[in-house]
Amino acid sequence: MKRVLVTGATGRTGSLVVKKLRQREEFQAIGLARSPDKVKEMFGSTEDFVWGDIKDYSSLEAAVRDCQALVILTSAVPQPKGTPQPGKRPEFEFASGETPEEIDWIGQKNQIDAAKKAGVEHIVLVGSMGGTNPDHPLNRLGNGNILIWKRKAEQYLIDSEIDYTIIRAGGLLNERGGVRELLVDKDDTLLNHPPDDIPTSIPRADVAEVVVRALLESDARNKAFDIISKPEAAEDAVVTTDFASLFQQVNSKI
Ligand code: NAP
Numbered sequence: 001m002k003r004v005l006v007t008g009a010t011g012r013t014g015s016l017v018v019k020k021l022r023q024r025e026e027f028q029a030i031g032l033a034r035s036p037d038k039v040k041e042m043f044g045s046t047e048d049f050v051w052g053d054i055k056d057y058s059s060l061e062a063a064v065r066d067c068q069a070l071v072i073l074t075s076a077v078p079q080p081k082g083t084p085q086p087g088k089r090p091e092f093e094f095a096s097g098e099t100p101e102e103i104d105w106i107g108q109k110n111q112i113d114a115a116k117k118a119g120v121e122h123i124v125l126v127g128s129m130g131g132t133n134p135d136h137p138l139n140r141l142g143n144g145n146i147l148i149w150k151r152k153a154e155q156y157l158i159d160s161e162i163d164y165t166i167i168r169a170g171g172l173l174n175e176r177g178g179v180r181e182l183l184v185d186k187d188d189t190l191l192n193h194p195p196d197d198i199p200t201s202i203p204r205a206d207v208a209e210v211v212v213r214a215l216l217e218s219d220a221r222n223k224a225f226d227i228i229s230k231p232e233a234a235e236d237a238v239v240t241t242d243f244a245s246l247f248q249q250v251n252s253k254i
Pocket of ligand 1: 010053073074076171
């Protein structure tokens with residue numbers, strides 16, 4: 001049984017990963033969270049959860065001990081700034097201490113360092129498409145440069161000598177998984193040139209399944225790729241069930 005630490009386990013995708021891993025006998029899933037109350041509300045119990053903050057390296061050292069794999073699903077989250085004004089574009093900000101630099105760079109670096117020290121064999125990191133364009137609108141959100149800091153952490157992982165799988169998702173949807181064809185490519189090709197102009201999005205449930213399969217399939221190792229889905233009702237869609245083939249479509253190098 002592989003012991004896997006999932007960070008961001010109270011997040012919308014991280015919680016799905018924990019639940020999916022717990023349905024499989026190959027894994028013991030340990031969730032890292034900040035709030036026992038939130039865990040109780042979402043999972044009904046705090047069993048197999050550990051408490052920590054990704055800015056606190058020592059909490060990560062304790063959390064990742066004896067784990068063979070780490071799934072990184074933490075993220076800085078922009079908050080609406082002030083009261084929305086009619087006719088004006090809403091503004092966003094990051095809470096003090098929760099900026100992309102602190103969460104998506106330092107916090108992810110802390111996780112990778114703690115995992116390396118503990119001898120973790122494989123890290124699966126969920127990031128975002130758009131990282132090849134420094135002028136991407138997401139970087140202007142709250143002046144956070146979020147995609148730039150995420151990309152820096154991805155490169156740190158690639159250079160860490162730990163086996164990695166970097167999943168750069170398109171826009172995340174809260175829709176059911178397992179009913180769409182998934183498309184992979186690299187370097188924002190899908191974002192800039194989506195086939196048939198389909199939306200560049202994917203359900204969180206499908207991303208969670210890709211994380212689980214990445215932990216199982218050797219073809220997912222040492223790969224970084226973008227992923228979106230064809231719309232559920234797309235006429236030409238062939239629902240993705242063979243994840244080894246999906247991972248084989250990605251070349252090994254970033
Ligand atoms: P999410 O719901 O926003 O979850 C973020 C998680 O990070 C939460 O569990 C949060 O914990 C945790 N976290 C934040 N700061 C932390 C800290 N200091 N210590 C410990 N945990 C901390 O995530 P999501 O929307 O599912 O997104 C998953 C990933 O996909 C993210 O990397 C996101 O950027 C990326 N992505 C998103 C989109 C999109 O359309 N939104 C598109 C592409 C990629 P708490 O519950 O305690 O706050």
